[in-house]
Amino acid sequence: MDELALQGLGSLTDSGSQARAVQYFEELKACEDGWKLCAQAFTNGNYQGNDHVKFFCLQVIEDYLKKRYINSNSDEHTVVKSFVMACLQIEGDERTQNKNFIRNKVAQLISLVYVVDYPHRWPAFFTDLLQTLNLGPMAVDMYLRILLAIDTEVVDREVIHNQDETARNTMIKDAMRDQYVVQLAESWFQIMTRYEDTHPEITCRCLDVVGKYVSWIDINLVANDQFVTILLRYLNKLLIRESVCDCIYDIMSKGMDxxxxxxxxxxxxxxxxxxxxxxxxxxxxxxxxxxxxxxxxxxxxxxxxxxxxxxxxxxxxxxxxxxxxxxxxxxxxxxxxxxxxxxxxxxxxxxxxxxxxxxxxxxxxxxxxxxxxxxxxxxxxxxxxxxxxxNFEEEGxxxxxxxxxxxxxxxxxxxxxxxDTDLLISNVLNVVTRTLPNWESVDFRDVEIAVCLMYMLGEAVPTSHGQHFSGNPSKASALQEMMRLLIKSRVSYHGHTSILLQFFETVVRYDKFFQCEPEHIPEVLMAFLDERGFRNQSGKVRSRASYLFSRFVKGLRQHMNAYLEDVLKRMNDLLALNTPDNGYQHLLSDDDQLFIYETAGVLVVASDFSPQKKQELMRNLLAPIVSKFEGLLTKLNRETDEEKQLAYARCINNAMGLASRTSKGFSSQQTIKQSGCVEIFTELLKIFLQALNASVHRPILHVGVRQYMHRMVVCLGEEILPYVPIALENLLKNPETKELYDFIPLINQLIMKFKTDIAPFLNNLFMPLVSTIFRVISTPTDERDQIAANEKKMLERGYFQFLSTIVSYQVYDVLKAQAGQNLDQVLMSLIQGAVELQDPPSQKLCFNIFRKLIEEWGGTNGVMGFTDFMYKSIIPACFLAPLKPTFDITDGQTALALGESALCLKTIVDKRGDEVINYLQSEYLPQLNIPPELIQEFCQALRTDSKTFRNYHKIFFTKAKS
The missing domain is CATH 1.20.930 (Transcription Elongation Factor S-II; Chain A)
Known part of the structure; x- marks a missing residue:
């Protein structure tokens, strides 16, 4: 053994030593006799005190047993068998005292030998194993660990096996049933009774073995008077009884008649x-x-x-x-x-x-x-x-x-x-009517569960069981009675956060109750607005109340007119911007405040007031933003402390977010024009666009501006168009890749909304945007910077999505209006995207764009020069892209790109007819050295319908690439 390399196995060694140890590990695995060297090292006792080396040796042996032992010769089998018997002697010796992880690994290795050798090459495996039990408790423990390891390899249903392994395991179990399970069962009984007092841990492990094996052996080997008697006795033994429960559980779970x-x-x-x-x-x-x-x-x-x-x-x-x-x-x-x-x-x-x-x-x-x-x-x-x-304060x-x-x-x-719906409702009704009227004298947990059960009824008992709420008191359901009691009992004044939270959740879930009995609305509104809700001491309650109040108002917006001005007045202090200047002393977080502004916007827009009155209310609502915004922007630009700069940037972003959420009150039924609020929101847009000139934290501020503009595209009409060039002008000043990518969806949204009406505006916007995208993509970056590479990839995809939106919404005039050189540059970028990019979604987009351009310009009255471009560039792209080694047809996304390329070719044929077929037969396909009969077959397929050709097209390139 390389002693120097083995020194790197310890966790405290340096990285160089560890690398050398890993390299030595790989060398031993690759070496034909490396496992023998490790087997000898493990059994000769030289490393008795070094667990790292012992485990290292066992891992090398494991690699051999898993990968090569099944094809071993008789000599190697003899060595392995000797190693197993030596291990049994070593692990059975009480002086060895190996740690559990070593003993478990040895047991696993022996089980790997077993599944290869038993029953054919080592039919006496269990005879040899059982003979070791006389060595003492350590040997018995090892025997049980081996049986558990065998169960993992052969029986455990959570281990996935292939067909060959399943057949092998079935054969092994059949052989064991015929030859050994009776002896094994007898050994279990002897072990349990012998060691129950002296080594209860061995008895527990033996019970584990019984539980594992009972699933496939004869039940009578275990469920008999002898075994049952001791199992029942063990239920009263403190150290063993838990294992007995598991064992009996396994016996009960056995598949049986x-x-x-x-x-x-x-x-x-x-x-x-x-x-x-x-x-x-x-x-x-x-x-x-x-x-x-x-x-x-x-x-x-x-x-x-x-x-x-x-x-x-x-x-x-x-x-x-x-x-x-x-x-x-x-x-x-x-x-x-x-x-x-x-x-x-x-x-x-x-x-x-x-x-x-x-x-x-x-x-x-x-x-x-x-x-x-x-x-x-x-x-x-x-x-x-x-x-x-x-612990309601610190939930862990x-x-x-x-x-x-x-x-x-x-x-x-x-x-x-x-x-039994009726039984459930009657029981819940009993709990509620018994608890809520007495909430002040009842344990808070009983009050909380009463309200919680009411809330759960809404999901447990669907309305199909019967209308929960009725305007006719004589037809009122049990739930309507409970809701009435919930409000009238004033349980919302209970101070516990769990009860308040459950109260708010419940009144929002059953907003239809208030449509039947609207006289209860004021009490709930006050609960949200006072110390029970927005002004509660608990931030958790305040936050949840902000969200739930939004839902409550939206559900009952038709009933809110009478309370509108009072509600807005009471919410006035909650509308103040949470800024670094006020030390963030606001009751609500920025996220919570978004719901408050959205709710206020819904209240104003849904009211029955005149447009003039709505305009006045909306101005008052947005006044905190208007009054503070420019000042915050000035402070950001003047601030030199980086931490404060970030705080101001986030505050400005949040201000724009609040205005965006306020606009969610508008809908197709109640538009911004009908509400008389166009001027207010366009003025805000002018103010917000100033943030694009900020010298620091551009990404944070740009997010806010884009978010607001997205909302204005939805809410406004053409009023927004004059402001887009201003936004673009600022954006195109040294933009970051992600900023540019994030801007493209806004342009796409404008195209989708205004379609051909946007063409004059888009004519001037198109090439500056495209040129900037090309410049940013071509700017060199560190090859190791994976984030930058991904951002460029996403920008490329965004660029193609931009072109796709133009052709999908038939704004072709924008492309026609470009100078010939510029249009050529764009078209060639599409060719590059289709052929060179290793990004299947982008390739699919490119072929899709070509198909739509062909449909529009591919006939006799198309754009000048496009026909030549089809023949010289698009048709070759349809062949060159799929033939690329990196074009993996078996990949799902790539297969979609291949399908689009097939439709491109089919669309060209539909537009140009036999002219294309003749070109492919006589000129282009012969250049690719395709056999004449295959060319004929391909062209014949092109004359079929699109679905048939797409199927053929995939087969064609699968053959071509094989």
């Missing part, structure tokens, strides 16, 4: 119950209770599966017996589901869900089943309450786990609603 399965489960459960194991108190160890809960879950799920099989097989008599057995186990499920420990409870939720699903198939329910359903509902409601230990991992657990319970709640 459903009748036999039911009898097996009943036998086990009766014996366990007789020992009082299920009657444990909640003071019992939580880990053990979790294992018991998991066992009960396995029992229930297994019985349900057995019942389903019997029903499917029309064996009604035995199905009824299995169902009766299942009903007897439901009390166990309810006991563990209601356990104080959520982890214990969570282990049995699968049983609960499957039981509900079963009951849906056996309706009408028996009295006992209805009693079970009521018990289940009661337990769910009880368990959904927050624990005393829940424990709190996140509870919320996840609560989601599981919510699924059961929803399923119960589908099973």
């Amino acid at each position: 459903p009748v036999a399965k039911t009898k097996l489960i009943d036998t086990f459960v009766n014996l366990i119950e007789a020992q009082g194991v299920f009657n444990t108190s909640e003071d019992e160890d939580g880990d053990f209770l979790s294992k018991l809960s998991k066992l009960v879950n396995g029992i229930g799920v297994s019985l349900i599966i057995a019942w389903q099989k019997l029903v499917k097989g029309n064996d009604q008599e035995n199905a009824n017996l299995t169902l009766q057995s299942l009903e007897n186990k439901v009390p166990f499920m309810l006991r563990f589901l209601g356990d104080e420990d959520d982890h214990v409870s969570g282990e049995v939720t699968g049983f609960a869900q499957d039981y509900i699903a079963l009951l849906k198939q056996v309706v009408p329910l028996s009295p006992r089943q209805r009693e079970n359903v009521e018990g289940l509902l009661y337990t769910i409601i009880s368990k959904m309450k927050y624990d005393d230990s829940y 991992e424990d709190e996140a786990m509870f919320l996840e657990y609560r989601k599981q319970l919510k699924v059961i709640f929803n399923n119960l609603a589908l099973l």
Whole structure:
């Protein structure tokens, strides 16, 4: 062994030494006898105190066993067998004391040998293995680790095997059943009983082995008086009982005849119950209770599966017996589901869900089943309450786990609603009517769950069950009664954040209630506006209230007119910009304030006021932005402190974002013109465009300007067009790649909205933009800068998307208006994109653009020179691109680009007819050295329909590239 290289295995060594060790590792793997050297090094004891070297040797041997051992000769088999026997002796010696990760790796290597050699080359494998048990507890432990490793290689269903491995594993298991499983089972019994007191960890590992192997061996080898007796006894042994639970769980989960399965489960459960194991108190160890809960879950799920099989097989008599057995186990499920420990409870939720699903198939329910359903509902409601230990101020991992657990319970709640809607509603109504009127004297957790249950009803009980809300009080549903009580009880004045949050969520979910009973709207509005909502001490409540208020107002906008001015007045202080100058003392964050401005905009636009009044309200609403913006911009340009510069830039960006969100109140039904607000928003645009001249933090400011312009394209008409050249002029002054790329969608949006009407404006914009894109793309960057390379790639794709938008919306006049040299440059850039770029989406776009240009200009009245361009450039591109080595036809995106190139050729033929066929036959294709018969076949395919030709086209290039 290279001792110098081995010194680099330690974690504290320098990178050079580690690199040398890695290189030596690769050399040994590649060397034909490297594994033998490592086997000798591991077994001769020279590295007894060096775990790094031992593990290194085992990894080299592992590589050999996985890749080459299956084709080994008899000499190599002898060496491997000697290595295995030596390892068994070493690991069985109590003086060796190898760490667990070494012992596990040895066990894995022995299992790799086993799957190759057993049963043909080493039929006595288990005989040799069993003989080592006399060496003592270390050997027994190693034996069990090997059996677990064999299970991983041969049985474990989570390990994906190919067809050959599956056949091999089946053969191995068949051989083991015939020859050894009886001896193995006897050895397990002897090990468990021998070491239960002196080495309980060995007994636990043995129980793990039994659980793994029981899935495919004869059940009678384990489910017999001898084994069951000790398993039941172990349930009362503190150090072993958790492993016993897992073992019994595995026995219960074994695939069996459903009748036999039911009898097996009943036998086990009766014996366990007789020992009082299920009657444990909640003071019992939580880990053990979790294992018991998991066992009960396995029992229930297994019985349900057995019942389903019997029903499917029309064996009604035995199905009824299995169902009766299942009903007897439901009390166990309810006991563990209601356990104080959520982890214990969570282990049995699968049983609960499957039981509900079963009951849906056996309706009408028996009295006992209805009693079970009521018990289940009661337990769910009880368990959904927050624990005393829940930290609402600093939610951590424990709190996140509870919320996840609560989601599981919510699924059961929803399923119960589908099973018996009336029962669920009546129980929730009882909880709500019992709790809300007395909220001041009741534990906050009971109040929160009452409101939470109301909220959950909206999802659990769909409106198809019956209209939840009615304008006729005599037809009011239970939920309408609950909502009325929620508002009138004034529970929103409860100080706890969880109750307030649940209150706001609930009133927003049931906004249709307020359409039926609008007299309750003022109380809810005040809850949002005062210390319960926007002015709450909790930032979490303030933030959520901001979002939910937006939803509440949008849902009831037709009812808001009477409250509009009062609401805006009360919100006035919330509209102030949060700036570095005021020390960010604002109640709401920037993101929360976006919802406030959007909501205010919706209120103004949806009101019944005249356009003049709306204009006045909108001016007042946007006044904080107008009054502060230019001052903030001046401070940004004068500021020298980098941290403050960034703060001002973000504040300016946020101001533009607020104005953008305010415009979301406009719609196709209520446009900006109808509201009389065009002047206000165009004035803002003039002000915002000044930000493009800022000397620092251009990207941040440009984002804000673009965002506002995107909104104005949606809201305004042609009023926005005069401002686009100003924006472009500033943008084209030394733009960064990403800035330029981000600007293109705005131009595309303008084209999509105004179409041919934008042509005169776009004529002047086109070449300056294209020239700038070409310049930025061609600017050299560091080859190692992957971010810059990706940005250029995205800009190229954006450029092609820009051209695609022009032709897709038929703004061809813009291209026609360009000077001949400029148009040629653009067309050649498309050829380069189609052929040279290794970017399939861009190639697809290029061919797509060509196809549309051909449809427009490819006939007899096309643009001058385009016909020659088709023959000299487009047709060759359709062949050169797919023939490139980098053009991978098997890739999905590339295949789409190939399909577009086929449609290009087909469109040329549709436009030019036999002229193209003759050109391909007599001139172009012979230049590519394509055989005459293949040329004839290709041209014949070109005369077929598009779908047929596309299919042929792919086959043609697949052959050409093979």
